[in-house]
Amino acid sequence: MAPFRRFVSASVGAGAVFASALIGVSATGLANKNESRLEVGSCAAYSGVPSEDGETAGMKFIPAGTFAMGSERHQPEERFTHVVRMEGFWIDRHEVTNAQFKKFVEATDYVTVAERPIDPKTHPDWPKEMLVPGSVAFVPPKGARGEDGRWWQYIAGANWRQPRGPGSSIAGKENHPVVNVAYDDALAYAKWLGRSLPTEGQWEFAARGDREGEDDWSSAFDSEGKPIANTWQGIFPVLNTKDDGYLETAPVGCFAPNGYGLYDMIGNVWEWTSDWYVSGHAKAAATNPKGPEFVSLRIAPGQTPSRVIKGGSHLCSMNYCSRFRPAARQPQENDLAATHVGFRTVHSKSNP
Numbered sequence: 001m002a003p004f005r006r007f008v009s010a011s012v013g014a015g016a017v018f019a020s021a022l023i024g025v026s027a028t029g030l031a032n033k034n035e036s037r038l039e040v041g042s043c044a045a046y047s048g049v050p051s052e053d054g055e056t057a058g059m060k061f062i063p064a065g066t067f068a069m070g071s072e073r074h075q076p077e078e079r080f081t082h083v084v085r086m087e088g089f090w091i092d093r094h095e096v097t098n099a100q101f102k103k104f105v106e107a108t109d110y111v112t113v114a115e116r117p118i119d120p121k122t123h124p125d126w127p128k129e130m131l132v133p134g135s136v137a138f139v140p141p142k143g144a145r146g147e148d149g150r151w152w153q154y155i156a157g158a159n160w161r162q163p164r165g166p167g168s169s170i171a172g173k174e175n176h177p178v179v180n181v182a183y184d185d186a187l188a189y190a191k192w193l194g195r196s197l198p199t200e201g202q203w204e205f206a207a208r209g210d211r212e213g214e215d216d217w218s219s220a221f222d223s224e225g226k227p228i229a230n231t232w233q234g235i236f237p238v239l240n241t242k243d244d245g246y247l248e249t250a251p252v253g254c255f256a257p258n259g260y261g262l263y264d265m266i267g268n269v270w271e272w273t274s275d276w277y278v279s280g281h282a283k284a285a286a287t288n289p290k291g292p293e294f295v296s297l298r299i300a301p302g303q304t305p306s307r308v309i310k311g312g313s314h315l316c317s318m319n320y321c322s323r324f325r326p327a328a329r330q331p332q333e334n335d336l337a338a339t340h341v342g343f344r345t346v347h348s349k350s351n352p
C-alpha cells in the first residue's frame, strides 16, 4: 500500500473554510436515530474521563488465550492466518478522549508532533506546503465522483486542539476520541500513565471480543444491515447517509460494546498499535508477537516508516476501505497526524 502521505494534496489555508462547513454538521443532533447506541454512563452522558482512579482506570482485563490472528479470506495484507497465544493484559474500554488527552497536556506541557516546527533538511522530499506544523484532514471532494483520490488535505495549524485548523476547536467534544495525534504523541500519553500502546496482536485479540474462528463476522453491521459501529454508510467519498447518526467522530461508547466490554474497537477512529507495518503475517505460530523488527523494514530514502493501525474509522465504507474487522490493518506513517486516527492504551498488570 502506498504511503498515506502520497494521497495528501497540500491545501494550506483551507482549514477555516472546511471547519465552518463541516463542524456545523454536528453529530449530536442525530443522536436519537439509532437504537443500537446509548449505554448509560457512556456516549452523550460521559464526561470523557473515567470515573475510577488507579493505574487501570477506564480499562478492562482481557484474559490470556489463543486465537487465529489474520485472515485468509479478505485483504491480502491480512494473510496468513496463524495461531497466536496472548498473555492477559488490560486495555482501555474507550478510545482515549479529548478530555483525557487535555489532562495529559496540561500536566506535562507536552507539545504534539503536529504542533512542532519541521526541519526541511530532514524532509527534502516533502512539498513546501507540508513543512509547516499541521495535520491531515478528510475533505469531501468537490467533484461528483471524487475519482482522483484527493480527499485528504494537509491543513496548516491543524492539531488535536483545532482538528480542522485555525477557527475550529474541540469545544463540546470532550468525550470524542482525540485525533490528530501521531504515534509518538500516543506513546507519550501512555507512558505518562505507566502504560504502553497495544501490539497488533493485543489489539486484534481484544477486538474479537472472545469470538472464536476465522474473522468472518460483520463488526460494523448487524444481521439486518443496521450499523453497529461508526463507519460511513453511502458512497465514499461523496455521499454519507449517516445511518449510524454520525458524519464524523462520535462520542466514545455510543455503540454496543464487544464481548469484552470494549467500545468502538471497530470504527469511529483508527487506532495506533506499536507494530511496524509490513504487508502480511508469517504462518508460524507466535506468543505475544510484537511485529517486525525496525531493521527488517524496507524503507525507501526519504520515506517515513509506518505503524499498523486497526479497526477502521468513520470514513470506512463498503465501497472504500471496508477494513472494519479485527484482522483488518493498514499502514500509517509514524509521524503523520490525521483526523481519522486516535488510539487506546494497554497495561501489563496481570490480574484484575
Ligand SMILES: [Ca+2]
Binding pocket: 230, 231, 232, 233, 242, 244, 245, 246, 247, 248, 314
Ligand atoms: Ca458514521
Ligand SMILES: [Ca+2]
Binding pocket: 095, 264, 265, 266, 267, 268, 269, 270, 271, 311, 312
Ligand atoms: Ca476505533
